[in-house]
Amino acid sequence: MAGTARRKLLLMGRSGSGKSSMRSIIFSNYSAFDTRRLGATIDVEHQNLRFLGNMTLSLWDCGGQDAYMDNYFSSQRDNIFQMVEALIFVFDVESKELRKDIETFVLCLRNLYEFSPSARIFALVHKMDLVVVEKRQDVYRALMHSLEDTSAMFSFKVQGFATTIWDESLYKAWSNIVCSLIPNVGIYQKHLQTFAEISEVDEVILFEKTTFLVLSHVTSSKSPGFESDSTRFEKISNIIKQFKQSCNKLRSQFQSLSLRGSDCSAYLDSMTASTMIMVVMANKLVTTGTGSEEAESGVVDLLENDDPFSGEAENNIILANIKIARKMFEKIEHMSLDG
Amino acid sequence: MADSRGMVSEALTISSHRQGQPIPKILLMGLRRCGKSSICQVMFHNMQPLDTLYIESTSRPAATVFSSFIDFEVVELPGQTNVTDGWNDDIEKLFIESGALIYVIDSQDEYINSLANLHSIIIHAVQINPQINIEVFIHKVDDLSEDFRLDAQRDITQRVTDELLDDGLLNVPLSFHLTSIFDHSVYEAFSRVVQKKLPQLATLENLLNVVCQHSGIEKAFLFDIKSKIFVATDSSPMDVPTYEICTDFIDITVDMNSLYKIDSQDQNAGAKNTGDDYEPYSSGQEGGKKESKPIGSTTRLSNGLIVHLQQMVKGLALVCLMRKESMPKIALVEYNIEFFRNALEQLQQLA
Numbered sequence: 001m002a003g004t005a006r007r008k009l010l011l012m013g014r015s016g017s018g019k020s021s022m023r024s025i026i027f028s029n030y031s032a033f034d035t036r037r038l039g040a041t042i043d044v045e046h047q048n049l050r051f052l053g054n055m056t057l058s059l060w061d062c063g064g065q066d067a068y069m070d071n072y073f074s075s076q077r078d079n080i081f082q083m084v085e086a087l088i089f090v091f092d093v094e095s096k097e098l099r100k101d102i103e104t105f106v107l108c109l110r111n112l113y114e115f116s117p118s119a120r121i122f123a124l125v126h127k128m129d130l131v132v133v134e135k136r137q138d139v140y141r142a143l144m145h146s147l148e149d150t151s152a153m154f155s156f157k158v159q160g161f162a163t164t165i166w167d168e169s170l171y172k173a174w175s176n177i178v179c180s181l182i183p184n185v186g187i188y189q190k191h192l193q194t195f196a197e198i199s200e201v202d203e204v205i206l207f208e209k210t211t212f213l214v215l216s217h218v219t220s221s222k223s224p225g226f227e228s229d230s231t232r233f234e235k236i237s238n239i240i241k242q243f244k245q246s247c248n249k250l251r252s253q254f255q256s257l258s259l260r261g262s263d264c265s266a267y268l269d270s271m272t273a274s275t276m277i278m279v280v281m282a283n284k285l286v287t288t289g290t291g292s293e294e295a296e297s298g299v300v301d302l303l304e305n306d307d308p309f310s311g312e313a314e315n316n317i318i319l320a321n322i323k324i325a326r327k328m329f330e331k332i333e334h335m336s337l338d339g
Numbered sequence: 340m341a342d343s344r345g346m347v348s349e350a351l352t353i354s355s356h357r358q359g360q361p362i363p364k365i366l367l368m369g370l371r372r373c374g375k376s377s378i379c380q381v382m383f384h385n386m387q388p389l390d391t392l393y394i395e396s397t398s399r400p401a402a403t404v405f406s407s408f409i410d411f412e413v414v415e416l417p418g419q420t421n422v423t424d425g426w427n428d429d430i431e432k433l434f435i436e437s438g439a440l441i442y443v444i445d446s447q448d449e450y451i452n453s454l455a456n457l458h459s460i461i462i463h464a465v466q467i468n469p470q471i472n473i474e475v476f477i478h479k480v481d482d483l484s485e486d487f488r489l490d491a492q493r494d495i496t497q498r499v500t501d502e503l504l505d506d507g508l509l510n511v512p513l514s515f516h517l518t519s520i521f522d523h524s525v526y527e528a529f530s531r532v533v534q535k536k537l538p539q540l541a542t543l544e545n546l547l548n549v550v551c552q553h554s555g556i557e558k559a560f561l562f563d564i565k566s567k568i569f570v571a572t573d574s575s576p577m578d579v580p581t582y583e584i585c586t587d588f589i590d591i592t593v594d595m596n597s598l599y600k601i602d603s604q605d606q607n608a609g610a611k612n613t614g615d616d617y618e619p620y621s622s623g624q625e626g627g628k629k630e631s632k633p634i635g636s637t638t639r640l641s642n643g644l645i646v647h648l649q650q651m652v653k654g655l656a657l658v659c660l661m662r663k664e665s666m667p668k669i670a671l672v673e674y675n676i677e678f679f680r681n682a683l684e685q686l687q688q689l690a
Binding site (some may be wrong): 183229232235236239243247249250251252253257259261262263266283 | 588
């Protein structure tokens with residue numbers, strides 16, 4: 001099986017906690033509003049998704065009704081819990097029977113401990129929008145505290161996220177989950193760093209194309225104060241995902257975006273077959289190209305210039321840089337995941 | 340029960356004046372819980388449509404000043420206001436100052452009462468101000484099927500016109516719109532209402548036609564960025580999906596721009612970044628603050644469509660749709676648009 005890696009993800013949680021809703025939003029391009037239409041999941045729904053070239057995410061959406069749950073822990077036990085890469089357990093923050101939810105969580109851990117002891121554990125405290133803003137942190141902390149204790153008993157380390165389908169927090173959680181499954185995410189990061197340095201841009205973000213989850217991002221140390229909003233990456237995921245839905249209404253797909261904002265310029269274009277890149281530059285540092293190509297990296301170097309009319313040139317240089325970098329990133333994508 | 344006479348005079352006193360001249364008004368009326376406040380909140384205060392469930396019932400007249408290419412004011416009268424109850428100068432003044440009257444009907448409810456109320460309002464309004472445009476919003480159609488919507492529209496149109504005919508009122512400027520806050524229909528309907536009151540509409544359309552012809556643009560809209568009302572469009576036929584893509588594109592442009600705003604002095608601006616803090620581009624009158632660069636953005640879709648946005652004067656933006664063949668000549672298109680901007684500036688000075 002050279003090059004194809006199948007990663008099994010278990011999606012668990014009580015009935016109605018929002019498992020299928022979040023799956024549809026992230027992987028099937030639903031809008032948060034559309035999830036009203038979803039019915040209850042019967043037994044286990046399998047979804048296989050190609051992710052980043054040669055990786056396949058095999059998502060097991062396990063229906064959360066008690067009858068199915070009992071089944072998972074008895075007759076289907078070995079089938080469900082074998083070869084699991086990650087368990088994503090969804091807690092409904094409004095749940096009336098939190099104790100029972102935690103018991104189910106413990107049962108999952110116990111089975112995973114037996115069948116896939118190397119699995120990663122994620123706990124999503126979902127439907128956070130239903131909690132008053134001031135209380136959200138406390139509620140989340142309290143629940144996570146008890147979860148951390150229980151998972152320590154099985155020598156698992158649980159990673160928690162507070163999520164809701166109504167804002168970008170869902171993208172943050174899933175971006176972290178998916179990134180933890182990609183073995184060469186470090187290589188992406190490294191090359192993105194190099195790209196940002198050579199092109200002298202303030203920020204570069206790499207997205208997966210269909211889900212628009214953030215794979216990696218680099219912010220230059222010289223960048224002028226974008227730090228005010230640390231959730232901007234997920235926000236971009238959310239914004240573009242919504243725009244993709246409106247493009248779908250025209251029976252078309254989103255391809256690229258260039259923005260000349262009041263303070264910054266941004267370009268969003270596809271990088272490889274399964275990734276998109278976004279490059280952000282502050283307007284103050286207007287740069288123009290020298291035209292000389294650096295032989296080693298193959299990326300056009302930029303020189304600073306005060307000419308205010310060089311926006312067009314700058315635009316083209318960034319596009320050229322992306323084009324050159326594309327080959328490199330394609331190579332990473334096709335690298336054998338096992339090797 | 341609140342005194343409706345008091346309400347009307349309150350509506351008059353809250354209204355803004357500019358250089359002694361009252362700003363033209365758009366009256367928003369309808370029975371209780373028909374969705375007037377929701378329309379106002381969604382259109383002018385960036386509220387999410389779902390959040391409108393929690394809006395309290397309006398008990399006082401509320402006014403929102405909409406300042407764009409032209410200024411006007413949306414005055415919302417609470418549902419319990421009875422304008423036909425007694426005759427007084429305040430009602431007369433309110434109707435005289437209003438260019439349009441939007442009457443909202445809840446289509447998911449029994450609408451017979453609304454129609455009776457609407458009828459008496461029309462009779463009054465037209466007597467006082469024969470020029471007033473009566474715009475009926477058949478609202479909350481999101482839950483009705485396509486056929487049912489048209490049926491409802493036909494039924495309501497029929498009943499209203501028949502009743503007016505019985506009273507011998509033949510030439511009432513009356514139009515009907517199917518609206519919902521959950522899609523773009525309410526924006527479109529409101530745009531139509533505003534356009535009717537815009538004296539420069541013909542000039543703007545003409546200008547847009549010229550730009551389109553000479554730049555290979557298929558369709559162009561002049562939008563007010565903040566409310567997403569379109570002030571004018573060229574005369575080629577318009578379909579709903581293209582309009583929707585344009586409004587969505589404004590959304591993402593504004594959102595992305597606010598994510599990457601550099602504000603060194605204002606630290607807490609990052610806390611709320613949903614476009615509320617977005618300031619329309621003013622033509623350099625803002626004291627102290629540096630004139631910010633007008634924003635522009637372009638997107639390419641897989642079917643060869645290009646959506647191009649360029650900020651114009653006073654919070655307006657030109658959004659145009661092109662084919663990919665025009666992409667190599669985008670600089671020329673921008674050059675042409677620059678002329679359009681100049682024309683807009685001149686128009687604005689005249690106004």
